[in-house]
Amino acid sequence: MGKRGVRHATRVVSPLVPSVQVLISRLDPGVPIPSYARPGDAGADLVTTSDVEIAPGERAIVGTGVAIALPDGYAAFVHPRSGLAARVGLSVVNTPGTIDSGYRGEIKVCLINHDLREPIRLSRGDRIAQLVVQRVEHAVFQEVEELGDSARGAGGYGSTGGHAVLASTRGKTEE
Numbered sequence: 001m002g003k004r005g006v007r008h009a010t011r012v013v014s015p016l017v018p019s020v021q022v023l024i025s026r027l028d029p030g031v032p033i034p035s036y037a038r039p040g041d042a043g044a045d046l047v048t049t050s051d052v053e054i055a056p057g058e059r060a061i062v063g064t065g066v067a068i069a070l071p072d073g074y075a076a077f078v079h080p081r082s083g084l085a086a087r088v089g090l091s092v093v094n095t096p097g098t099i100d101s102g103y104r105g106e107i108k109v110c111l112i113n114h115d116l117r118e119p120i121r122l123s124r125g126d127r128i129a130q131l132v133v134q135r136v137e138h139a140v141f142q143e144v145e146e147l148g149d150s151a152r153g154a155g156g157y158g159s160t161g162g163h164a165v166l167a168s169t170r171g172k173t174e175e
């Protein structure tokens with residue numbers, strides 16, 4: 001129990017203990033193997049193998065110098081890094097990029113510069129994205145006449161409210 005009678009969660013095992021072995025091949029021996037920056041991180045950082053300059057609004061595909069073989073039932077997802085996104089506007093066009101378990105080619109990242117004014121300069125070895133390895137299900141799609149009721153039904157795209165409005169229309173639209 002904590003000081004004010006709050007029960008703190010008991011950690012039975014350390015979080016995100018390495019649990020799946022992923023075979024990796026370094027196609028470019030000069031780059032490091034993807035690594036988790038801190039214990040508990042979900043994403044292992046990927047680096048660019050090339051120097052690249054991305055103009056405002058432009059995109060560029062960069063290599064990471066690594067190829068992996070994921071076990072069946074797993075996929076890996078290429079996510080942007082939030083620090084670079086916030087600081088310079090760097091993101092991944094197809095975020096998250098999907099790495100199939102059968103893919104044996106180099107993991108590449110399709111970067112985009114979302115900044116409207118400044119180009120982004122990246123150097124070989126810079127950590128530009130992160131790879132999240134996850135279990136995935138393979139669906140067996142079964143066609144039916146009726147899907148059955150649910151609380152949400154067909155409501156989507158802001159059906160529960162709380163969505164932003166254009167600044168120019170703020171206060172003029174009805175909720």
Ligand SMILES: O=c1ccn([C@H]2C[C@H](O)[C@@H](COP(=O)(O)OP(=O)(O)OP(=O)(O)O)O2)c(=O)[nH]1
Binds near residue numbers: 078106
């Ligand atoms: O960010 C990414 C996304 C994909 N890939 C590789 C691995 C993935 O297994 C393969 C195919 O990706 P995806 O299925 O997203 O692309 P597609 O346009 O559907 O291509 P394909 O017809 O080859 O499936 O490309 C990457 O290297 N980086």
Ligand SMILES: [Mg+2]
């Ligand atoms: Mg595909």
